[in-house]
Amino acid sequence: MNRYRSTASYTSQLPSDQVLVKLTKILGAANIQADPAKNEHYRMGWRSGGGSALAVLFPQTLLEIWQCLEVCVEGNCIIIMQAAKTGLTEGSTPSGDDYDRPVVVINTLAINKLYLINDNEQIISLPGTTLHQLQNELKAVNRAPHSVIGSSTLGASIVGGVSNNSGGALVKRGPAYTELSLFAQINEHGQLVLVNHLEG
Ligand SMILES: Cc1cc2nc3c(=O)[nH]c(=O)nc-3n(C[C@H](O)[C@H](O)[C@H](O)COP(=O)(O)OP(=O)(O)OC[C@H]3O[C@@H](n4cnc5c(N)ncnc54)[C@H](O)[C@@H]3O)c2cc1C
Numbered sequence: 001m002n003r004y005r006s007t008a009s010y011t012s013q014l015p016s017d018q019v020l021v022k023l024t025k026i027l028g029a030a031n032i033q034a035d036p037a038k039n040e041h042y043r044m045g046w047r048s049g050g051g052s053a054l055a056v057l058f059p060q061t062l063l064e065i066w067q068c069l070e071v072c073v074e075g076n077c078i079i080i081m082q083a084a085k086t087g088l089t090e091g092s093t094p095s096g097d098d099y100d101r102p103v104v105v106i107n108t109l110a111i112n113k114l115y116l117i118n119d120n121e122q123i124i125s126l127p128g129t130t131l132h133q134l135q136n137e138l139k140a141v142n143r144a145p146h147s148v149i150g151s152s153t154l155g156a157s158i159v160g161g162v163s164n165n166s167g168g169a170l171v172k173r174g175p176a177y178t179e180l181s182l183f184a185q186i187n188e189h190g191q192l193v194l195v196n197h198l199e200g
Pocket residue numbers: 046080081082083084085086087088091092108127148149150151154155156157158159160161162163164165166167168169
């Protein structure tokens with residue numbers, strides 16, 4: 001396992017207007033939406049929930065996610081990761097308007113590569129890859145996915161399923177989980193850390 005610690009930490013307090021400037025510089029104006037009238041879809045839950053956010057981000061690469069996280073941490077923001085937003089727990093969007101810090105939603109759907117590895121027995125899924133993509137790619141190699149759920153046809157993501165421990169028609173195989181992952185974490189000192197289980 002490999003760990004990389006960023007210099008960004010929750011001890012700094014970048015003002016919200018500066019957060020937006022920095023995020024726009026990373027993503028380009030087309031991939032950040034701070035106008036509440038234009039980002040409402042991403043702030044409202046599928047069936048319930050919803051609230052306000054400083055901005056909704058649409059990173060196009062994993063590196064951009066990391067760079068955005070660094071800025072969000074500098075700005076002491078609440079970060080909500082979001083894939084297809086079919087989760088019914090109100091966890092994929094803000095829920096209410098009474099957060100004590102700015103909320104930033106990071107939508108990952110543009111980052112949707114899928115890699116079949118180890119003779120097609122395992123996969124590496126980027127955060128926006130969908131169960132539907134997985135089903136299609138595995139069909140070509142005569143295999144079935146770990147999970148087929150009611151929202152597979154709605155574009156639900158593999159990583160959203162792992163985060164939610166989704167089950168479904170194949171629940172006899174147990175809820176979705178992953179053996180290894182690459183993820184960002186904020187440690188007990190408020191510092192952003194990249195944890196990589198995939199390397200060594
Ligand atoms: C019609 C319908 C049918 C459904 N059928 C089923 C079913 O049969 N079985 C079942 O279990 N569920 C079902 N669900 C619920 C839902 O579809 C699943 O929980 C699904 O796995 C969520 O995937 P998503 O891509 O929409 O994730 P999202 O809703 O976008 O996110 C789900 C959670 O994962 C977190 N998350 C997303 N991406 C990341 C990331 N990169 N890093 C960290 N956290 C992340 C989000 O913050 C959120 O808390 C259904 C929902 C609908 C609307």
